[in-house]
Amino acid sequence: MPQEEIILYDLPRREMEKGPWSPNTLKARFALEFKGLPYKTVWIEYPDVAAHCQKIGAKPTGKWPDGTPLYTLPVIQDPNTDAVVSDSYAIAEYLDAHYATPRSLIPAGTEGLHAAFFKAITDNAFAKLFPIIPAAVAKLLNPPSAEYFVRTREAQFGKLDEFCPPGPKREQQLKEAKAGLDIVEGWYQKAGKDTLYLMGDTPSWADLIVAAYMVGMKRMQGEHSDEWKQISSWNSGRWAKLAEALGS
The missing domain is CATH 1.20.1050.10 (Glutathione S-transferase Yfyf (Class Pi); Chain A, domain 2)
Structure with missing residues (x-):
């Protein structure tokens, strides 16, 4: 179990009481909760995503039509391992690899x-x-x-x-x-x-x-x-x- 909270970077909305909305960041959020790992959310507005990802060393997840790097959320930053992981699928694989919990996201062999x-x-x-x-x-x-x-x-x-x-x-x-x-x-x-x-x-x-x-x-x-x-x-x-x- 991690000693420090994992940081989940997510996209805010006007009416925050209605809950996180992005399907992609929800995948990472649900993965953290499924495994019972402590985490906290840091909210990043869309125009700030690329600069923040570059600042913390998050990898781009694709390219814009003009060929420039595309930075997206979710990203997690794990102070327990100093890892920064982009993309919900990669996050799921990372959490299973580094945190043995009673439930695996992707059971061995699947x-x-x-x-x-x-x-x-x-x-x-x-x-x-x-x-x-x-x-x-x-x-x-x-x-x-x-x-x-x-x-x-x-x-x-x-x-x-x-x-x-x-x-x-x-x-x-x-x-x-x-x-x-x-x-x-x-x-x-x-x-x-x-x-x-x-x-x-x-x-x-x-x-x-x-x-x-x-x-x-x-x-x-x-x-x-x-x-x-x-x-x-x-x-x-x-x-x-x-x-x-x-x-x-």
Whole structure:
């Protein structure tokens, strides 16, 4: 067990009482909580992410369209080992490798299966839900982050209000997302008809990935939004149940 709190860098919002919203940082948050590790949150506004990551030695997780390094959250900084780790998947691997706890995120022997699951659910479902996200995110951020987010995302996708507006285009996008999650539901069914988790009675990193995305969707779109009402009803409510069971 770490003696000092691990630092989790996360993205704030205007209404903090409504909870962390980013699916990616929620993955890291849920991983820390799943393993019972003490941690604290440091909030970083979007325009400050790159400079702060460079300051603490966090690696970029990709590249912008122009080829410059892309720095993203989550990042954790572990004062017990002096490690700085970027990317939620790498964070999960790090926590398992350095902290033996009663529950493993990625049980030994399932590393390849978890990697395949992450790629498959991203392609089949999360990518289909993504278009409804940017406009919602822009509305929940603090002004400095909102300006940065809109400017950088509109450079990639065009006007956010026109990217996937409410109406027929959004309904079609949700229909495609449901079709993707229907495929994922089939994988879950293999674990048993009345089983909530992918590996049976015990949750794992795969389930936390899904829970983080669904909690994020609920908080980005709004609990009473039509989008969340639809998503939470799909597949006998499995996605809402996972969010409730593993989310916070």
